[in-house]
Amino acid sequence: MRSVEEIYAQMCADMEARCGFRPEDSCDLAVRLYAAAAQVQALEMQADWVLDQSFPQTAQGVYLERHAAMRGLSRMAGTKAQGTLRFSVDLAPASDLTIPVGTVCMTAEEVRFETTEAGTLKAGGLSVDIPAQAVESGENGNASPGTIVILTACPVGVTHCTNPKAFSGGSDPEEDESLRSRVLESYQRLPNGANAAWYEKTAMSHTGVVAARAVGRARGIGTVDVYISTASGIPSEELLQQVQADIQEKREIAVDVKVLAPTEKRVDITMQVAPAAGRSKEEAVAAAEQAVTTFFGGELLGQSVRLAELSSLVFSLESVSNVRITTPVQDVSVQQSELAVLGELTATSWEES
Structure with a gap:
């Protein structure tokens, strides 16, 4: 992006080449040229902005939502815990x-x-x-x-x-990067009315569904099982019936489709956190518990729980300087039909030497 001074200098040089003189910086003509240079820069900035909004890779806000709408997608609304x-x-x-x-x-x-x-x-x-x-x-x-x-x-x-147990399932409205990822994925995995991408896209078009996994030949040739989850985890029977009716109406011929809730896979977490400088042990433990509770949501459908990701999440907290996860001892593998849910969470603190 050119600065106003660069544009102004170019205009003065062009005038000197065409008229044979260069305006003095303090004269009226120089002031007019500088004002024109500022407007030219504003137009260049507007042109760059318009270019950014023209492609899903760089669009933002409502303009990204319009790209999503062209792919049959919409931004997921926030949910209450x-x-x-x-x-x-x-x-x-x-x-x-x-x-x-x-x-x-x-x-x-x-x-x-x-x-x-x-x-x-x-x-x-x-x-x-x-x-x-x-x-x-x-x-x-x-x-x-x-x-x-x-x-x-x-x-x-x-x-x-x-609250004897944790409140969970609360989520903010989908951020641009998450929506952008789904839009770009829709180009890479083109739904054709018969593949897994089509079943998953159709399921996720329903309000409340945050993740979907289609499993072909789940019950033999000609069968498809579609597992869905909500922000809070297991979907309601009403939502299952809605998605089932929609897919049943649009499915390909001679295919037996079932929309199902995933099987919960309980994951117990035991961790130790070291408080950051100036933070109390209680503050560090509370922040870690909050982060882990938020991590386990419906978006984890069919995704394994990786200790590196969980450790990185807790380590990134301002009130935590270090973290040790002792349970589980290794990554937890999850099938397409399963959803990892938080079991017993035990968080304690320790002082780093």
């Missing part, structure tokens, strides 16, 4: 306590969660578990166990809240 909130009391109540739908709790970082169903803490009981979700979509909603401990509006009689 799902989990369970446990409400409890110190002393068993004499009568039932009602916890209404929409009751909000939050973490110390003020990430909010709300119940999606009404619940009742029975007389004589000490706690009740109620399904809940993050108030806002995004990865911030993926909370480690025991981190949602603040009641923003206490139901009558209830004194404590927590």
